[in-house]
Amino acid sequence: ASDVYKRQTSRSMPQPARHTAAGCWLLAAIVLPSLAAGQSILGIDWGTAWVKAAVLKNNEFTIVLNEATQRKSSAAIGFDNGERVFGDAAASLRGRVPDSVFSGFHHLLAVSPSHPAAQRLDGNPSVQFKMDTAGVRCGLVNGDGDKFGPEEVMGMSLYFMSRMASANTKRNISSCVITVPVHMTAQARAGMVQAGEIVGVKVEGVVNDYAALAVQYAKERKWSTNPGEVERVLLVDVGAAFTRASVVEYSLSAGKKQTITIKSAVSDQEVGGGMVDLRLAELLAERFQQLHKTLDIRNNPRAFAKVLREAEKIKRRLSANDETSVSIGSLINDLDFQTKVTRQELERLLTDLKDRVGVPIQQALAQAQLPAGTTVDLAMPFGAGWRFPMIKEAIEAVPGVGNLKNFINTDEAVALGAAFIHANVSGQVRVRELLLRDLVPVPSCQKDCAPPLTPHQIQQARSRHQQMCKAEQEREELEFAKSEFEAWLYASKELIMREDDESPAYQVISPEQAETLTASLDQAEEWLYDTPWDELTVQQLVVKKSQLFPAVAAIQTRIDEYDARPGVIQALRNGIANALSKAHDWKETRPHIPQTKLEQLSELSTAAQEWLTSSQQALEKVGLFADPPFKSEQVKQKLSEIKDLIDTLRLIKPQRNGANKDDI
Secondary structure, three states: OOOOEEOOOOOOOOOOOOHHHHHHHEEEEEOOOOOOOOOOOOOEEEEOEEEEEHHHHHHHEEOOOHHHHHHOOOOOOEEOOOOOOOOOHHHHHHHHHHEEEEEEEEHOOOOOOOOHHHHHHHHHOOOOOOOEOOOOEEEEEEOOOOOEHHHHHHHHHHHHHHHHHHHHHHHOOOOOEEEEEOOOOOOHHHHHHHHHHOOOOOEEEEEEHHHHHHHHHHHHHOOOOOOOOOEEEEEEEEEEOOEEEEEEEEEEEEOEEEEEEEEEEEEEEOOOOHHHHHHHHHHOOOOOOOOOOOHHHHHHHHHHHHHHHHHHHHHHHHHOOOEEEEEEEEOOOOEEEEEEHHHHHHHHHHHHHHHOOOOOHHHHHHHHOOOOOOOOOEEEEEHHHHHHHHHHHHHHOOOOOOOOOOOOEHHHHHHHHHHHHHHHHHOOEEEEEEEEEEEOOOOOOOOEEEOOOHHHHHHHHHHHHHHEEEEEEHHHHHHHHHHHHHHHHHHHHOOOOOOOOOOOOOOOHHHHHHHHHHHHHHHHHHHHHHOOOOHHHHHHHHHHHHHHHHHHHHHHHHHHHHHHHHHHHHHHHHHHHHHHHHHHHHHOOOOOOOOHHHHHHHHHHHHHHHHHHHHHHHHHHOOOOOOOOOHHHHHHHHHHHHHHHHHHOOOOOOOOOOOOOHHO
C-alpha cells in the first residue's frame, strides 16, 4: 500500500507485503458517541516549513495548540547552548545562531549525500546548518559541531510533538500517524518509523498527505445515495518545497459503501513556495548591496536569515496588496534597511515558476484517465503557496481545472485526516466503515540510497536522546527552582519593609532587625545573579533558602499573630464570661446537672482566665519585636475546650423518677 502500517487489531485491513504495491483499506466514516473519554490519537501533518497536529479530545478531532497557543509550529529543531528547542522557538534562533537550526531534515531520510534531495537541501541558501557528506548517510552538524542523523533529528521532532499533544489532551500520547508527500520513498517512510523507535513514539502509519486530505473531505461532504454518481476532485498543493496534484473520486460501491479512490498523484520537487521566499530574499540582498557596495548579506548567515524571515512576511502581504514597505533594523553592522516591493516586481521574479506550476496538475489529470468528455467537479487547493494571485491564476488556467474552491479548512484538513486515520488503525475507536483505495504506488529509492539504521545505531541514538532528555529535565528543574527562589526573595524583602506604620511588618520588626535580614536577603540575591548558570545546582538553592527561611518565616508568624491575636483574645474573654455565668445560673435553671460538672466548668474557665492573663503579661515582657510566647491557636484551643464542655452539659437530661442523682 502507499502507507506503512503496523496493525494491532484483527478488524483492521491486512498490511500489504511490500510498500510499493497499490492497495485499499477500510477507514472510519464517523466517530461514534460511545467513544471512551480519552484516546491517545495523534495525526501529524509534517511539512517543510510548518507542522500541524490533531488529536481526539472530548470525542472531537481538534488541532493541537503549541505553547504560544498557535495552531501550527515551525518544522524546525534548534540547539541553543546545548539545549534542544522545537518549533517557533527554534525558528527564532535563526537570527542569532542560524547554523544550529535544522529544517527540511525529513527530506534526508534514507538518502545518501549524492542523492538529488540532499543536493537540493545542501545547495539551498536558506539552509544555514552544515551537512556531513563524507559517509553513506547524510549527517546534520550544528554550530557546536555535534553531528546527528536525519532519523535522530526527525525522532526529536516527533518527541516534541507527542509532548505537545499530551499537554493538550492531558494524556500520555506515544503513537501517531504522519503524512508525507507522494514522492517520499518506501525506504524514507521506514526511516520515519525508525525515528519514532529512537524516541519511544510508535509510528502506526505513514500516509500520503493527499490521502489524509481526501479522507477529511469525505467526512464533511454530503454523500449521494446513487451508486452511479461520482464526484471527481482535483487536490492541488503548492507547499514550501514542492508542488503536487492528485485526482480523487468519491462514489458508492456496489454494496453502497462510501468509497474514496485516489486515481493519480504527481509531484514536482523543484517548485514550491519556499522559492518565492528565496527570490524575494535575493532581491532584498541585491538592493542592500546597491546601497552598501562592500556588504553582501548573502555571505552573512545571520543577516540572510533575517532577510528570509522578512521575505516570508512580504510574500503574505503582497498576496493581498499591490505594494508593501520593508524595514529591517540593524540588518548588519548596525545598518538599518528600508525599501519597497511591489507585486509586479515579485511576479517578474516568478515568471518561470508560473509556467511550471501547472505541469504536475496536467500530468495528474492525464494519469487519472478520466472518462472521455468528463473533467473534475471540484479543484481544491491546500498549502500556502496557491494564495499568491499569480500562482492561483496559473493553476486555474490549466484546462479542466476552473476556479479553485475550498469547502473545508485545507490548512488543517491534512492533520485532521491523519488523526482520523490513526483513530482507525490504532484500534482504539469504534467506527463506521469507509473504503479508501489508493491506486498510486509508493516509489522505491533505486539510486543514491542510504541503508536503514541497524539495531545498534538505533540504540545509540536512543541513548543520546535519553541523555538529552535527562539533561533537559534537570535544566527545567533548575530553572523552576531558581525562579521560585528568586520570587521568594522578592516576596520576603517586601514582607519586612517598614515604609510606614501601615506596613505589615512595622509593628513586629525593629529597624535593626529589618536591616539585618534585608542585608542577608540582598546578599543571597547577589549570589544568585553572580553564580554562573553551569555552576548553579538545585541543591545549592535549597540550602540557601533553608538558611534564610526560618528568619523570614518568624516575621511572617509575628505578622499573622499580630493580626489574629486581638480577635481570638476577645473571643476567649467572652467565652470565659459566658461559661462562668452559666456555671452560676444553671444551678437554679438546670438543677439536674450534677454540681461537680458545674464546678468543673467554673474551674476550666478560671484556669483559662489565669492562663490568658499570664500569657499577656509574658507578651508585654518580650515585646512585639520578638517571637510571641503564645499563639492564637492556643487561645482558640482554650475557647474550644470551654465550648465543648458547655455543649456536653447541655445534653444532660433531667433524671427519671426513682433514679439516684449520684448515678448520673
